[in-house]
Amino acid sequence: MTVEHYLVIGAGRMGGALLKGWLADPVSGVVADRLMIIDPHPGDDARNAITSGAVHLDATASDIGKKLAKVQTILLAIKPQGFAEIAPIIAPHLPQGALVISILAGTAMDSLRRAFPNQHVIRAMPNTPAAIGAGITAFTCDNGVSERQQRTAERLLKAGGTVHAVDSEHLIDVVTAVSGSGPAYVFHMVEALEAAAIKIGLPETIAGDFARQTIVGAGALLDRSSLSASELRQAVTSPGGTTQAALDVLMPELPPIMRETVKAALKRAKELAEK
Numbered sequence: 001m002t003v004e005h006y007l008v009i010g011a012g013r014m015g016g017a018l019l020k021g022w023l024a025d026p027v028s029g030v031v032a033d034r035l036m037i038i039d040p041h042p043g044d045d046a047r048n049a050i051t052s053g054a055v056h057l058d059a060t061a062s063d064i065g066k067k068l069a070k071v072q073t074i075l076l077a078i079k080p081q082g083f084a085e086i087a088p089i090i091a092p093h094l095p096q097g098a099l100v101i102s103i104l105a106g107t108a109m110d111s112l113r114r115a116f117p118n119q120h121v122i123r124a125m126p127n128t129p130a131a132i133g134a135g136i137t138a139f140t141c142d143n144g145v146s147e148r149q150q151r152t153a154e155r156l157l158k159a160g161g162t163v164h165a166v167d168s169e170h171l172i173d174v175v176t177a178v179s180g181s182g183p184a185y186v187f188h189m190v191e192a193l194e195a196a197a198i199k200i201g202l203p204e205t206i207a208g209d210f211a212r213q214t215i216v217g218a219g220a221l222l223d224r225s226s227l228s229a230s231e232l233r234q235a236v237t238s239p240g241g242t243t244q245a246a247l248d249v250l251m252p253e254l255p256p257i258m259r260e261t262v263k264a265a266l267k268r269a270k271e272l273a274e275k
């Protein structure tokens with residue numbers, strides 16, 4: 001059986017979250033001493049992995065080709081803006097037929113294919129809850145990705161939570177706007193609830209706690225309950241009560257704002273693809 005070697009290019013917040021998830025999950029098949037990291041300033045999770053035996057590589061070192069000769073699977077997790085600079089430095093040293101999994105928002109399959117002409121490419125869109133196995137990821141395969149490579153990608157992405165294969169690249173951009181960026185929408189809701197709580201008189205010392213735990217508790221209930229979000233909302237809402245009064249304000253406003261929110265993210269993904 002071939003022993004798989006993995007490379008992470010860009011181990012900041014998202015690359016770090018994923019590699020932390022891999023190392024915590026034996027099913028991922030990734031162990032520290034078969035993991036290589038290229039990142040001039042790796043984040044905390046990657047630094048911990050390096051302490052545990054992962055190899056920190058310098059992409060410009062003269063022996064980089066020798067070091068990368070055994071790599072079969074590469075996670076590309078740099079900022080989209082850095083892609084044009086780093087891809088030509090690394091691609092010539094990657095083994096022919098290796099799998100490149102890109103999580104770059106808006107970087108099109110076409111650009112990835114051109115940058116890695118001798119490799120096979122998967123575009124995936126995870127989210128930061130992957131760091132605790134509670135993420136959701138969509139991925140799509142380019143032509144030429146083998147079934148074994150698709151299984152490898154699913155195994156790696158599943159260490160971060162739920163995984164869905166989608167058959168169009170456009171859906172990766174759509175998912176980016178929904179779940180990729182989505183945790184930020186929820187965190188902003190906590191910020192807004194905290195600010196509103198202070199405004200109506202909750203002391204600043206405890207307002208953050210009440211706002212945060214409201215979202216944490218509601219999320220956990222949503223996770224564990226068999227009821228839909230709509231049914232759980234109705235369970236809070238007594239006819240003629242306080243929640244009804246609140247939702248009379250919120251419900252007409254939030255759906256159009258949410259629509260504009262995801263549309264702005266999708267538009268930006270398409271703009272990034274044109275750069």
Ligand SMILES: NC(=O)C1=CN([C@@H]2O[C@H](COP(=O)(O)OP(=O)(O)OC[C@H]3O[C@@H](n4cnc5c(N)ncnc54)[C@H](OP(=O)(O)O)[C@@H]3O)[C@@H](O)[C@H]2O)C=CC1
Pocket residue numbers: 009010011012013014015016038039040041042043059077078079080082086103104105125126127128180181
């Ligand atoms: N954050 C998120 O929620 C999600 C992000 N993504 C995608 O993941 C990618 C990374 O985002 P995120 O983790 O937030 O960004 P970060 O900035 O946290 O991570 C990127 C890392 O890449 C490093 N880096 C910069 N230049 C190079 C280089 N030439 N070679 C190797 N590494 C380099 C950065 O170092 P330095 O800090 O020194 O620049 C940094 O550590 C993006 O493409 C984004 O679209 C996808 C889904 C969700």
Ligand SMILES: O=C(O)[C@@H]1CCC=N1
Pocket residue numbers: 105176180181
């Ligand atoms: O903001 C971004 O562009 C990335 C993609 C999804 C989440 N963060």
